[in-house]
Amino acid sequence: xxxxxxxxxxxxxxxxxxxxxxxxxxxxxxxxxxxxxxxxxxxxxxxxxxxxxxxxxxxxxxxxxxxxxxxxxxxxxxxxxxxxxxxxxxxxxxxxxxxxxxxxxxxxxxxxxxxxxxxxxxxxxxxxxxxxxxxxxxxxxxxxxxxxxxxxxxxxxxxxxxxxxxxxxxxxxxxxxxxxxxxxxxxxxxxxxxxxxxxxxxxxxxxxxxxxxxxxxxxxxxxxxxxxxxxxx
Amino acid sequence: xxxxxxxxxxxxxxxxxxxxxxxxxxxxxxxxxxxxxxxxxxxxxxxxxxxxxxxxxxxxxxxxxxxxxxxxxxxxxxxxxxxxxxxxxxxxxxxxxxxxxxxxxxxxxxxxxxxxxxxxxxxxxxxxxxxxxxxxxxxxxxxxxxxxxxxxxxxxxxxxxxxxxxxxxxxxxxxxxxxxxxxxxxxxxxxxxxxxxxxxxxxxxxxxxxxxxxxxxxxxxxxxxxxxxxxxxxxxxxxxxxxxxxxxxxxxxxxxxxxxxxxxxxxxxxxxxxxxxxxxxxxxxxxxxxxxxxxxxxxxxxxxxxxxxxxxxxxxx
Numbered sequence: 001x002x003x004x005x006x007x008x009x010x011x012x013x014x015x016x017x018x019x020x021x022x023x024x025x026x027x028x029x030x031x032x033x034x035x036x037x038x039x040x041x042x043x044x045x046x047x048x049x050x051x052x053x054x055x056x057x058x059x060x061x062x063x064x065x066x067x068x069x070x071x072x073x074x075x076x077x078x079x080x081x082x083x084x085x086x087x088x089x090x091x092x093x094x095x096x097x098x099x100x101x102x103x104x105x106x107x108x109x110x111x112x113x114x115x116x117x118x119x120x121x122x123x124x125x126x127x128x129x130x131x132x133x134x135x136x137x138x139x140x141x142x143x144x145x146x147x148x149x150x151x152x153x154x155x156x157x158x159x160x161x162x163x164x165x166x167x168x169x170x171x172x173x174x175x176x177x178x179x180x181x182x183x184x185x186x187x188x189x190x191x192x193x194x195x196x197x198x199x200x201x202x203x204x205x206x207x208x209x210x211x212x213x214x215x216x217x218x219x220x221x222x223x224x225x226x227x228x229x230x231x232x233x
Numbered sequence: 234x235x236x237x238x239x240x241x242x243x244x245x246x247x248x249x250x251x252x253x254x255x256x257x258x259x260x261x262x263x264x265x266x267x268x269x270x271x272x273x274x275x276x277x278x279x280x281x282x283x284x285x286x287x288x289x290x291x292x293x294x295x296x297x298x299x300x301x302x303x304x305x306x307x308x309x310x311x312x313x314x315x316x317x318x319x320x321x322x323x324x325x326x327x328x329x330x331x332x333x334x335x336x337x338x339x340x341x342x343x344x345x346x347x348x349x350x351x352x353x354x355x356x357x358x359x360x361x362x363x364x365x366x367x368x369x370x371x372x373x374x375x376x377x378x379x380x381x382x383x384x385x386x387x388x389x390x391x392x393x394x395x396x397x398x399x400x401x402x403x404x405x406x407x408x409x410x411x412x413x414x415x416x417x418x419x420x421x422x423x424x425x426x427x428x429x430x431x432x433x434x435x436x437x438x439x440x441x442x443x444x445x446x447x448x449x450x451x452x453x454x455x456x457x458x459x460x461x462x463x464x465x466x467x468x469x470x471x472x473x474x475x476x477x478x479x480x481x482x483x484x485x486x487x488x489x490x491x492x493x494x495x496x497x498x499x500x501x502x503x504x505x506x507x508x509x510x511x512x513x514x515x516x517x518x519x520x521x522x523x524x525x526x527x528x529x530x531x532x533x534x535x536x537x538x539x540x541x542x543x544x545x546x547x548x549x550x
Contacts, residue, residue: 007508053475059536060544139259
């Protein structure tokens, strides 16, 4: 683990160079320890992502050296805890995979030689971990996608991807919580909102996500909307 | 009690200290770009520092007071008037019911901050009124800038003779250096080494610190872009990590980009440096075309200075 200052009141904690579930679990435990420690009231932002944690602190309440000591203790505690089996929370998310909600399914099928059903099966058979949340509010970065259906980002991003769209970018998959521009390959739509009316986020870094296939009737019943021809938007 | 917006100007937004504590779920920080000027505007009125202010970019805003109140404007000089009476920034003033406060063109700096006695009364979203258009959050209407017809409510204030006679002002020594005309010279911006500083070659590090970069027209509340001799770094993307206020990324075109208040929360470009907080505020006032040079700063000195700033204004940051 390495700790380095970014500016007067923020620092970056870097874990291993690799991206792996053990590193993710260590980061999750480290953040939990930190939020239970005496310095928690001095923390303004705590942003975990893959193999780093960025921390912004209250300069009027603490200083870099005391925080540094506390972070090392939390790291040691997290390391001890990581030796025990920890089961992350599993969140099931329904997805309507179809040509209408997933305009890139047909192309992925052509490029990979896999049937559309096979692509859907491979996408739902994997349990994903949330490695980061960002880019836009509530957008989860999930990994890792079955290498046979991994696809590079679109060369030209779409101007408007509908809310709920489920996409693939390389070995990552994710969900657009709100309509926004985007360059991921869209294969389906999740009708359940990722941000609630209070704007709190349904997923946390470290959670496990299990996608579950639903049909059009169930999709509409859950509040899903089909955007006709969004490929052309 | 309110101001009515007669003309929203080029870009006038409601801001405060920012939407803090929500980066981990992807919400941008937002908040006043020149925190120093925004704090002085609240300070002159005895407001709490978390009161919302209007950040006026490049002027043209005009507001009609529906009731009398006391307000303050700090930051860029934008040829302000109450009806026909000219007004200087860095001071408080009384505006009477029916009078119009208008901002002309920007003469020095880029942004000024308008506070009203007791603060604007607006609903909070995730604890803040900060207008962030990319998140469609804050302000009066889902992240939109001020528009004709908008109504900005404020608290009633008892205006006495003292208010009219003793208008508060900020001593010039506190602000004059930061708001000079900078068209014909270069400005120094203090930085710390970024988390990927060591991935850049010694030549790139030197080129970054020695050359004058030019602030690009494309700059906005999200990022300040610079043009100049590109750094030749062959660094591919890094694993996405949290992006701090003032982080200076070097994308594949080799030209530095400083990320400001409305930045995205995560990013995968290498960061060669990070602006000091005061350098971020200074940058917020620089016009496009301005020449800048980045200079390494001492962490302990900058921390002491920022801590002093927060304590002076009573900010719990």
